[in-house]
Amino acid sequence: MPNIAVFLEQRAGELKKVGWQMISKARAITDQAGGEVWAVLLGEAGGAAVAAGQYGAHRLVKIVGGDFAVYNANTYAAALQKFCAARKPDLVLVGATALGKDLAPKLAVRLQCACLSDSVGLKYENGFEIRRPIFAGKCFIDATPRTACAVVGIRPNAFTLGAGAGGPAAEETFDAALAGLNPGAVVKEIRAGGAKKIELTEAERIVSGGRGIKGPENYKLIEELAAALGAAAGASRAIVDAGWVEYSHQVGQTGKTVGPNLYLACGISGAIQHLAGMSSSKCIVAVNKDANAPIFKVADYGIVGDLFQVVPALTTAIREMGA
Amino acid sequence: MKIVVCVKQVPDSETRINLAAPAARLDRSGFTRVLNPYDAYAVEEAVRIAERTPGTEIVAVTVGGDQVKETLKKDCLAVGCHKAVIINDPALAEVDEQGLARVLAAAIKKESPDLVLCGLKAIDDDSGQVGIMVAELLEMAHVSVVTKLELGDGKLKAEREIEGGKEIVEAALPALVTCQKGLNEPRLPSLPNIMKAGAKPMTTVTCAELGLAVPERTYEIKLYSPPAKRAACRLVEADDPAAAAKELARLLREEAKVI
Numbered sequence: 001m002p003n004i005a006v007f008l009e010q011r012a013g014e015l016k017k018v019g020w021q022m023i024s025k026a027r028a029i030t031d032q033a034g035g036e037v038w039a040v041l042l043g044e045a046g047g048a049a050v051a052a053g054q055y056g057a058h059r060l061v062k063i064v065g066g067d068f069a070v071y072n073a074n075t076y077a078a079a080l081q082k083f084c085a086a087r088k089p090d091l092v093l094v095g096a097t098a099l100g101k102d103l104a105p106k107l108a109v110r111l112q113c114a115c116l117s118d119s120v121g122l123k124y125e126n127g128f129e130i131r132r133p134i135f136a137g138k139c140f141i142d143a144t145p146r147t148a149c150a151v152v153g154i155r156p157n158a159f160t161l162g163a164g165a166g167g168p169a170a171e172e173t174f175d176a177a178l179a180g181l182n183p184g185a186v187v188k189e190i191r192a193g194g195a196k197k198i199e200l201t202e203a204e205r206i207v208s209g210g211r212g213i214k215g216p217e218n219y220k221l222i223e224e225l226a227a228a229l230g231a232a233a234g235a236s237r238a239i240v241d242a243g244w245v246e247y248s249h250q251v252g253q254t255g256k257t258v259g260p261n262l263y264l265a266c267g268i269s270g271a272i273q274h275l276a277g278m279s280s281s282k283c284i285v286a287v288n289k290d291a292n293a294p295i296f297k298v299a300d301y302g303i304v305g306d307l308f309q310v311v312p313a314l315t316t317a318i319r320e321m322g323a
Numbered sequence: 324m325k326i327v328v329c330v331k332q333v334p335d336s337e338t339r340i341n342l343a344a345p346a347a348r349l350d351r352s353g354f355t356r357v358l359n360p361y362d363a364y365a366v367e368e369a370v371r372i373a374e375r376t377p378g379t380e381i382v383a384v385t386v387g388g389d390q391v392k393e394t395l396k397k398d399c400l401a402v403g404c405h406k407a408v409i410i411n412d413p414a415l416a417e418v419d420e421q422g423l424a425r426v427l428a429a430a431i432k433k434e435s436p437d438l439v440l441c442g443l444k445a446i447d448d449d450s451g452q453v454g455i456m457v458a459e460l461l462e463m464a465h466v467s468v469v470t471k472l473e474l475g476d477g478k479l480k481a482e483r484e485i486e487g488g489k490e491i492v493e494a495a496l497p498a499l500v501t502c503q504k505g506l507n508e509p510r511l512p513s514l515p516n517i518m519k520a521g522a523k524p525m526t527t528v529t530c531a532e533l534g535l536a537v538p539e540r541t542y543e544i545k546l547y548s549p550p551a552k553r554a555a556c557r558l559v560e561a562d563d564p565a566a567a568a569k570e571l572a573r574l575l576r577e578e579a580k581v582i
């Protein structure tokens with residue numbers, strides 16, 4: 001009967017959606033195998049017990065006894081280490097976010113347990129089995145922990161949300177009683193990247209542009225279509241290296257690995273390093289003037305044509321449709 | 324100032340994984356091996372620090388077999404690292420990330436560095452774990468996903484990438500940093516420097532020589548499988564771009580149900 005702890009990440013009191021996705025999956029497992037789902041929160045976030053319960057958490061454990069308002073690797077790891085030592089979950093799920101990726105390996109060393117990054121599948125049959133891409137999605141592994149616990153990073157959007165019909169989770173607190181910790185690396189300032197942009201790794205839809213857009217002034221075509229779709233704007237490395245858009249937009253083997261419901265590639269040839277970062281997207285659409293471009297090999301839908309005509313037309317069509 | 328750079332040799336990003344069906348093992352022979360691209364940022368950053376901080380020594384450390392020597396020479400020693408240490412032990416062929424971190428931590432400890440630089444992730448396992456684990460094992464502060472680094476007064480100030488923005492982080496040295504694209508533009512080695520790099524020290528040690536038992540794996544890999552096959556692309560054809568766009572939008576809503 002596995003007990004699964006799900007780490008709920010809050011930033012400035014706002015909870016990340018990947019938390020609800022992980023709870024939904026964890027609950028599907030405990031419904032089959034027994035055990036409980038514990039949502040674990042460090043810091044303050046309103047409505048956590050209600051939302052966590054909705055998606056299936058049995059308990060919401062609020063860890064107190066430390067300053068958790070802003071992420072600090074040492075305090076977060078120490079608090080979770082104490083919690084895990086006391087409550088012995090069989091699995092700890094952490095969102096594969098900037099914070100989660102920083103925290104998970106540290107926690108795993110402290111718990112001396114297996115750590116799997118950026119996973120996309122989870123099963124339980126006499127033990128957990130974790131599926132994750134390696135070689136940027138060119139191959140997948142199924143892994144089984146050899147240790148009593150395992151810390152597993154879960155890629156945002158890998159799991160679908162449950163129906164969300166559960167009642168509130170039972171609330172409890174756990175006092176980590178942290179004192180005299182070495183501060184380690186301390187966050188001095190958080191700089192938001194301008195207007196509230198949708199983050200690529202969390203986006204449900206992405207529109208990306210490549211060298212086909214011909215110049216930085218045309219990236220707005222991509223951004224306009226993205227805005228119409230409520231999507232994030234991505235890019236190939238070619239236009240990042242050319243300085244047309246910032247690196248944070250790059251999708252691919254040396255950029256972001258993404259898995260949205262919809263990935264729309266405009267003027268992107270589909271080099272193996274680009275495909276690596278987006279081939280797990282659920283629906284891939286390509287707009288390219290070259291019918292032989294490799295991107296069409298992974299695309300579900302495509303238009304062979306000039307993006308300068310197709311992309312604005314698509315923006316208009318989507319707006320008219322009211323997506 | 325002493326800097327250790329952890330470098331890994333990985334299959335080239337062009338590598339195709341030929342796996343027709345799920346298998347218990349992955350054949351890694353025949354891959355072209357290169358320096359992990361993220362580790363190139365780590366090497367470059369170390370060299371730039373050394374250029375502005377006289378007396379800095381850079382040690383490149385790797386866990387790998389004999390074939391890593393070429394990468395170490397060309398991409399580390401020839402661009403400015405002073406020496407290289409290879410932990411070469413056939414028993415390490417099967418270790419996982421945590422095992423690698425334990426071995427690296429033991430080797431790094433012997434160097435007593437002020438700064439350890441790693442790549443954000445290795446592009447073969449895509450884990451992004453080893454650096455952070457090394458820091459934890461050495462009880463050092465770490466900053467991951469760094470795109471800007473400043474050193475001074477026994478501490479570092481770094482910018483790290485987070486969702487939709489940046490964090491400015493400070494830590495006392497010694498500390499470990501994992502390097503992200505944007506930190507710098509790695510230089511290429513010159514031919515004369517590659518020739519001269521042959522004279523720089525490259526030592527090989529085993530696990531036993533580090534006073535370490537071979538770490539046990541924390542997880543097993545049961546199966547390697549190819550990605551799910553995708554259906555053939557459906558090309559939307561119409562008289563003009565506007566009609567094609569309309570039809571595509573309809574398909575995305577009614578058939579694919581993604582908008």
Ligand SMILES: Cc1cc2nc3c(=O)[nH]c(=O)nc-3n(C[C@H](O)[C@H](O)[C@H](O)COP(=O)(O)OP(=O)(O)OC[C@H]3O[C@@H](n4cnc5c(N)ncnc54)[C@H](O)[C@@H]3O)c2cc1C
Pocket residue numbers: 209210211212213235236237238239250251252253254255256266267268269270271272273274277287288289290293305306307308336360
């Ligand atoms: C170590 C390494 C790591 C890499 N990592 C990445 C990575 O993370 N991400 C990444 O993207 N790349 C990466 N690359 C680069 C990759 O190999 C390709 O060079 C890059 O993806 C090409 O970008 P692109 O498709 O925009 O440009 P191109 O390959 O030049 O393709 C442009 C496409 O636009 C089409 N086009 C042109 N004009 C129009 C028009 N008017 N209308 C419609 N279509 C048009 C063309 O037909 C063509 O298919 C990496 C390479 C290396 C060596």
Ligand SMILES: Nc1ncnc2c1ncn2[C@@H]1O[C@H](COP(=O)(O)O)[C@@H](O)[C@H]1O
Pocket residue numbers: 329330331332359361362384385386387420423427440441442443444445446448449450451452453454
């Ligand atoms: N075998 C290795 N030898 C030296 N450094 C390594 C090795 N494996 C990983 N690293 C370092 O750890 C980083 C992250 O690797 P990973 O956790 O495997 O994604 C790499 O970019 C390297 O800096």
